[in-house]
Amino acid sequence: MQKTSFWKAGHTPTLLAAFFYFDLSFMVWVILGPLAIQIAKDLGLSASQKGLMVATPLLAGALLRIAMGVLVDHLKPKRAGVIGQVIVIGGLLWAWLGTLQSYGSMLLLGLLLGVAGAAFAVALPLASRCYPPEHQGTALGIAGAGNSGTAFAALFAPSLAIAFGWQNVLGLCLLPLGVALIVYLVFAKDAPSAPAPKSMLEYLQVLKDRDAWGLMFFYSVTFGGFSGLASSLTIYFNSEYGLSPVQAGYFTAACVLAGSLVRPFGGWLADRIGGIRALSMMYFLAALFLLAASFGLKSAVAAVVVFVCAMLSLGTGNGAVFQLVPQRFRHEIGVMTGLVGMAGGVGGFYLAASLGYTKQLTGSYQLGLTLFAGLAIIALVGLTAVKARWRTTWGSAAMTTAKI
Template sequence: MNTSFWKSGHTPTLFAAFLYFDLSFMVWYLLGPLGVQIATDLHLTTQQRGLMVATPILAGAVLRLFMGLLADRLSPKTAGLIGQVIVIGALFSAWRLGVHSYEQALLLGLFLGFAGAAFAVALPLASQWYPPQHQGTAMGIAGAGNSGTVLAALFAPALAAVFGWQNVFGWALIPLLLALLAFALLARNAPDRPPAKTLADYLKALGDRDSWWFMLFYSVTFGGFIGLASALPGYFNDQYGLSPVTAGYYTAACVCAGSLMRPLGGALADRIGGIRSLLVMYGIASLCIATVGFNLPNVNMALALFVLAMLGLGAGNGAVFQLVPQRFRKEIGVMTGLIGMAGGIGGFLLAAGLGAIKQHTGDYQLGLWLFASLGIVAWFGLYGVKQRWRTTWGSAAMTVARV
């Protein structure tokens, strides 16, 4: 990464956006790695477990639209502070009052959605500081906050085994409070922020066909990442009989791969173009997921393919958001909310769908193949718009970035 990048924006804000996003993702994903232990204590079915771990994803998807509007109307920093306080309050209540039923677990998941909505705050906060040629790198670094899923997968099941899963909510408050302090001190709103957007602006953006393409592409890359991250602890436990702690470690390896590749995927897209990078990543992820669908007899073979798939999906996340600011520079707040919402909905459908399919068929095969097929659909869709994008808004006359 060259020195011109670090001089082109505001590094403390970029760090604050990353840290806020990272810890928010940690708690947004918290029910995923705790899913097996919670389901055992609350006597949940596989389908109920799937819906429980998917609820924060759906709530985060819907709330991203709200948080995007709030970031536009107030400021990204103010919206971020509000969201963090709500999440801290919800976790404190769950820790002190306890979660004693399926319905209460779903209610907690709804409040954790505010953590998932951090996406609509952290990315515009960072993006607005950086020029077009560095958007992929800046958005990749800020977006690498999804590495918080690694922290949850690594530590949540082990802490739950020692202290009980209810007390994990209390442990999570410590890093969250530190992140809140750092965000308040370090983050700054960009001086040339675009004017606030209204709900009508969101509806207008939906009238642009490119917005729908980006929502589809991100629903596969990010939806695949967070959906698999939430479902894999249960998958490894159901399919291979791994303990919750071991399943958490296996899941952590997968989500670590995807998280690390997001900033690298953004940097790669800056170098070779977002479209070319995304086409390769869709191919890798779809092939790996389809292969896993054959119910491999060895858990390590499945792990290796899931890691490769997550590498592709993580890099794809970075590539999508290398392209978005080139196409929607003035509408970045609106489009971040809409595209992020689509990604969350994709993740909810994948996590909940895998649980429902396992419940009714006794197997994950159909769900994995359906997701792999969606990746192929996205590949052909991107290939179809490639020429138009490169000769219109992605042309050399319109942007200095590689598209």
Template sequence: MATIIRDIRAPETDSDTSEDGFWQAGHTPTLIAAFLYFDLAFMVWVLLGPLAPEIAKTLALTPAEKGLMVATPTLMGALLRVANGLLVDRIGPKMAGVLNQIIVIAGLFGAWMLGVNSFTGTLALGFVLGFAGASFSIALPLASRWYPPEHQGKAMGLAGMGNSGTVLASLFAPILAKMFGWNAVLGLACIPLTIVLAVYIVMAKDSPNQPAPKRFAEYFLPLKTADAWWLMGFYAVTFGGFSGLASSLTIYFTDQFGLTTILAGYCTAGCVFAGSLVRPMGGALADRIGGIKALTIVFIVAAIALAGVAMAPTLGSALGLFILAMLALGIGNGSVFQLVPQRFQSEIGVMTGLVGMAGGIGGFYLASSLGFAKQLAGTFAPGFLIFAGLALLALVGITLVKGKWRTNWDTGARI
């Protein structure tokens, strides 16, 4: 079968690869709006994680139910990312973002007013919060379509740094729950969401390079190529690890070491901040050394760190290994999305949704498996060991495809 070689080489300028060239190449207000939207959406996407210990006490949840509760928003966010990818290419990312944010605000407000009084209620809330997780497939195309290939890694990394919103949830949700009760936190979250929605409406602007709408079946044509499946698999490990840990670490720290919810939230925030901080650095690093080389390093470090966590005897050792794992996974998130637009520039909307869906499924697996491991084996260790094994499988995968990608992709940027 003939290989399709895509030439998406951008016009050269004197400052294409310079810092000034980056800021001149795109639309800064849209980049800022994409970051803010993504940041607050991610804050509420993982909201059930920091609140899980308190919710579990109130509703008498088992370890498996706690794991499934915090994993449900991750799964729904994964599935809804595909729908959002289609919506972005049909009506544009700006309007898609407005619609999703309104659904999230309305859902949180309704949950606050009516109350969440059962395990089934937490799953229903998790479904609504999935729309916040699906913001991934809106914010990244919104920002990236303004930038040429040589700046894709940095643009998507900066927009994707909005996953730092998970830090806000870990820092403030337990404190607010202590002060006002965990149900009140659902209503309080609507305040910053509404403010950011107003800012987003004013600042965000769709790129003039919007692709023409395609027939429904055409959106799934990338799935006929092996490259799409490889990229989805790699992101299932990098973002799956990041989001799964972000949702589960508060439960881990309270159950494993007996920390208070607030102290566990601080520990979680430190880990998540590390992964969020380096995401744009991951994109920039991939721009410099190539996404393939960056991912190779990422998978090795992540596998070692997650395997180490399974055997960590103390809080200090576990915390250090989690930070190392999150640093690697955060770099990996930026690195995958340095590669995606190079191979699928014309299908970036739907590919962002498909790759994001795979990442969400990876996060759902990790978060839910940790809960089931704790209930069945009495320890979280099996869940961490299995995911470390998945990182090693991803390492084998990137080793197998790197030669073909470097030979057949003609993009004008490092891979």
């Protein structure tokens, strides 16, 4: 099959519906980050409390991705996605009409928003099963570009909070989520060739495979860096450069949008030069720019440029990782999407929480950013160690038509 036949190779309405569902789910998943400045002011939160508040949805979403991955394989992606969306809409309705006047209530809201983060384990299998192996990187890159919803949160949430109050922003989110649910119900279709569901013990068998752990770690760095920064940069720009919540939101949106839009490019690049080669380049660049950011740049504009470059690297890496996952675990794509996605969420939780704690303990974000840059270097070394085995076993020409 020729590469130019991508749009004829699968079911385009399902791919676009998966993207839209994923996009708005991610907007809601990280909504506490752009609202954190106003929430912290009203509730009197410390730097570490702000960090944990914005990190809680990331951890909840990470853990729920496992459950959602299992649900996808048992109920098929479309039905699992509808269940998740209904829960998120119910949680936002409670948050809008309820009383959120304590740190504990915000952490509870973060747990509910984690269900939106679990949309990852629905959208990617839904898209993956509709396309052949040689187009997996591109298909999953397009579906995964739904993480651009994090940019919409950063762009609009702070100004809406000033105009209507941050709690009412949670109610306003119900409008686009309702539209996304309708679009999903109308256009998304499950692939007829979905693998038969397995027992829980059979799902756990995949964890005996070292390749599963490798892919989980690699994604914990790329997506962990992306989601952790998406949740934390509004706070960062406000505390480091004194920007207003709206200005900090605009700066964050620029960084997040860059990382989101290049995810399809990462998948496309991996389809053409191989996922390992593409991912190796991205780890090096991400480490370089995160180290540059850790030194505390003198101006907010310089910081935006560096963080945009870091997010471009991480976003491209996200697409590259998910070019590799379905090549190795095509018959376990549901549970592997959940596991790999969980690892990415855990990485995001670690980065967001560590930035808050290091700021409170040392007065600077340098240590947190430096440690995460170190993880990118470790990932690069690990990928270099396994590339020969991956290319000669499950990545051989006899096993797949895709480049590994």
